[in-house]
Amino acid sequence: LTLSACGRDQTVKVGIENNFRPFTYTENGENKGFEVELWDAIAKKAGMKYELVPMGQGELSQALQSGKVDLVVAGMTVNKARKDNLAFSDPYFQTGLVMLTAQDNTDIGGKDDLKGKTVATKLGSTAYTYAGGLGTPKEVVGYPDIDEAYAALASKRVDCVIFDERNAREYVQGRGQDKVKIVGEPLNKESYAIAAPKKNKHIGPINGAIEQVVKNGTYETLYAKWFGG
Numbered sequence: 001l002t003l004s005a006c007g008r009d010q011t012v013k014v015g016i017e018n019n020f021r022p023f024t025y026t027e028n029g030e031n032k033g034f035e036v037e038l039w040d041a042i043a044k045k046a047g048m049k050y051e052l053v054p055m056g057q058g059e060l061s062q063a064l065q066s067g068k069v070d071l072v073v074a075g076m077t078v079n080k081a082r083k084d085n086l087a088f089s090d091p092y093f094q095t096g097l098v099m100l101t102a103q104d105n106t107d108i109g110g111k112d113d114l115k116g117k118t119v120a121t122k123l124g125s126t127a128y129t130y131a132g133g134l135g136t137p138k139e140v141v142g143y144p145d146i147d148e149a150y151a152a153l154a155s156k157r158v159d160c161v162i163f164d165e166r167n168a169r170e171y172v173q174g175r176g177q178d179k180v181k182i183v184g185e186p187l188n189k190e191s192y193a194i195a196a197p198k199k200n201k202h203i204g205p206i207n208g209a210i211e212q213v214v215k216n217g218t219y220e221t222l223y224a225k226w227f228g229g
């Protein structure tokens, strides 16, 4: 008997991001995060052997298209533009973008207050597209790493950061404590899903496995571990 016909004996290369806390990040050479653990559960259910390939967000889509990786599990928001080039699994996380300002800022309470302001975020992210679409800010600065945007805000080189809510919250409660705050309500609704090239044989089994890890309670356990229930 050989299993090679269904490809189950092949190792799937999975692109993850090296700095998207608490979803996927690399710390002391170790890959950690909610998605790293969720993916492991999904892969086991789907009977897929895999190898993680950590990289910067900017490299993820390219790595998929060039075949350097077979899948991306990295807080990737599903949207129309990306669907033109990539296939996505069923979504497994609902979230949205939020605005952050300096702790003592009093003149920015929502997106309508960004006229003439400087906004920072991560290059290539949905937040970067969103901020660019506002039209009112004086400048939208895109950094390759979101930590550079947060640092620019903490030292008041920019007026506002727009980024994914859970990542922003982690920064506000951690390194950004007493320096920055989240203002207003989330700006939109986004969902994360696993991405693959259009032509792939993985999304079907992955969707089945996502359904199972939700049903058997694994999803809830991991959610409570990483997001406090």
Ligand code: ARG
Pocket: 017, 020, 057, 060, 074, 075, 076, 077, 078, 124, 125, 126, 127, 164
């Ligand atoms: N959710 C946002 C996006 O898809 C930001 C994600 C940041 N990291 C990542 N690896 N996609 O653009």
